[in-house]
Structure formats: C-alpha cells, structure tokens
Amino acid sequence: MPAGDATLMVDRDSYVAPEPPERRARKDVPGALSGSRLFDQPAHRATADAVRAFLEPPGPVAVEIGFDHGITLLSQARAHPDWRWLGFEIRRRRVQAVQAHAPPNCLPVRGDARTFLAAVLPDACVDRLDILFPTPSLKARHLLFTPELVADAWRVLRPDGVVHIKTDVPDLARLVDQLFADARPALAPPAAPERSRRERVCARDGLPVWTRAFRRPEGQPSSMNMDDGSAR
Numbered sequence: 001m002p003a004g005d006a007t008l009m010v011d012r013d014s015y016v017a018p019e020p021p022e023r024r025a026r027k028d029v030p031g032a033l034s035g036s037r038l039f040d041q042p043a044h045r046a047t048a049d050a051v052r053a054f055l056e057p058p059g060p061v062a063v064e065i066g067f068d069h070g071i072t073l074l075s076q077a078r079a080h081p082d083w084r085w086l087g088f089e090i091r092r093r094r095v096q097a098v099q100a101h102a103p104p105n106c107l108p109v110r111g112d113a114r115t116f117l118a119a120v121l122p123d124a125c126v127d128r129l130d131i132l133f134p135t136p137s138l139k140a141r142h143l144l145f146t147p148e149l150v151a152d153a154w155r156v157l158r159p160d161g162v163v164h165i166k167t168d169v170p171d172l173a174r175l176v177d178q179l180f181a182d183a184r185p186a187l188a189p190p191a192a193p194e195r196s197r198r199e200r201v202c203a204r205d206g207l208p209v210w211t212r213a214f215r216r217p218e219g220q221p222s223s224m225n226m227d228d229g230s231a232r
C-alpha cells in the first residue's frame with residue numbers, strides 16, 4: 001500500500017522522489033489495489049458506479065486525494081453543502097471511520113486515487129482537485145506525482161478547474177513544479193475550515209509548506225508561492 005508507516009520516518013528535507021514507473025497502457029495504472037483492471041470485478045464495479053452516480057448531478061465538485069482522517073474533507077463538506085466532496089484514501093479503516101460521519105454531499109471512497117482518476121471519473125467533472133501533504137513515497141510504483149496523474153487531472157477537471165497541492169517535502173515541491181511547468185498559475189481555492197493533521201504538525205513545528213495552485217496550461221509558466229511568502 002502506498003503509505004506505510006515507513007514513509008512517516010522519511011526525512012523530508014533529504015527525501016528524493018523515485019523516478020516514476022513507465023505506464024503500460026492508458027487505463028492500466030500501476031499501484032495499489034491491483035491497478036485499474038480492478039473495476040472489471042463486480043465488487044469493485046459497484047464502487048465505480050457509486051462514484052459515477054455521485055458525480056452525475058449538476059453542480060460544483062471537489063476531489064481530495066489522500067484524505068486520511070477526513071478532517072479537511074468532512075469540514076469542507078459541512079461548510080459547503082452546495083458542493084459535492086469526493087475523497088479517495090487507500091487505508092480501509094480510515095475510510096470506514098470517515099464514511100460514518102459523511103454528510104450526503106460527501107463520498108469518502110476507499111481506493112487508489114490514481115486508478116479512479118484514470119479509469120472511473122468522466123471527463124470535465126471536477127472543479128477543484130486537492131492533494132494535501134501527499135506521502136513522500138520511497139517506491140516508484142506508489143508515487144502519486146507522475147506525468148500520467150497530471151494528464152488525468154487535466155482530463156477530469158472542468159476548463160476553469162484548479163489543482164491545489166500542499167507539501168512540506170522540498171523534493172515533492174520540486175517535482176510538482178517540474179510536472180506542472182506548463183500549467184497556468186491560479187489562486188489557491190478556499191482553505192478548509194479545519195486544518196489537516198499534517199498541516200497542524202507543520203504549523204506546530206514551524207515547518208515550511210509549499211502551496212501550489214494550477215489551471216490547465218495555456219502556454220504560461222506555473223507560479224511559485226510559499227505560505228510564508230519567502231523563497232526557498
């Protein structure tokens with residue numbers, strides 16, 4: 001599974017992201033939960049159908065990848081009942097705990113976000129895609145930030161949709177800037193009423209946080225901004 005306890009021990013300052021693995025086919029994503037062929041199986045097809053049904057009605061949609069304890073996902077869904085909030089998390093117990101508290105406009109789903117983005121979400125159905133403090137994965141096959149994820153993000157986002165990323169890992173910020181170099185800079189969308197667990201740790205310990213927000217490319221370079229406004 002992409003996020004084992006080992007990743008919690010990673011030294012964030014010296015972490016270097018592995019080279020992304022080569023993807024064999026558009027809808028065959030390497031990663032947790034057997035990749036996107038998973039959705040050929042009846043039990044998992046039901047989850048995919050539930051996601052598609054959740055996305056079907058008109059209105060704004062946000063997706064959060066790696067919601068963990070669901071602090072930001074649930075607080076956003078409660079604060080913005082006019083939006084639908086779809087979350088992906090691979091840790092079963094976390095998902096079950098969050099599902100128990102989810103309001104009707106929130107769908108916490110267990111699964112690898114990469115497979116859902118590649119194989120389940122329709123084109124142009126998402127207004128904001130949040131990736132908050134992603135795991136600094138040591139294994140290439142667990143890496144979230146790859147060219148394929150970027151391509152899938154642009155596919156599922158509506159024309160004015162925004163990718164919103166926060167990380168306290170310098171090399172993940174570097175990788176994001178490299179992968180989104182062609183994207184247009186955007187204003188970060190409204191923050192959740194409650195900070196995520198990792199964001200609380202960063203605030204408590206005074207750790208630098210890199211925030212990025214992008215719209216689909218139109219030949220403009222991406223912006224660089226840090227929460228404290230300083231360059232690094």
Ligand SMILES: C[S@@+](CC[C@H](N)C(=O)[O-])C[C@H]1O[C@@H](n2cnc3c(N)ncnc32)[C@H](O)[C@@H]1O
Nearest residue numbers: 002003066068089090112113132133196197198
């Ligand atoms: C470092 S934690 C951060 C959690 C939370 N967003 C925060 O800010 O505190 C990253 C989370 O992403 C989840 N995760 C990692 N790779 C994932 C993937 N491919 N799809 C869905 N969730 C993933 C992990 O299980 C973990 O809960």
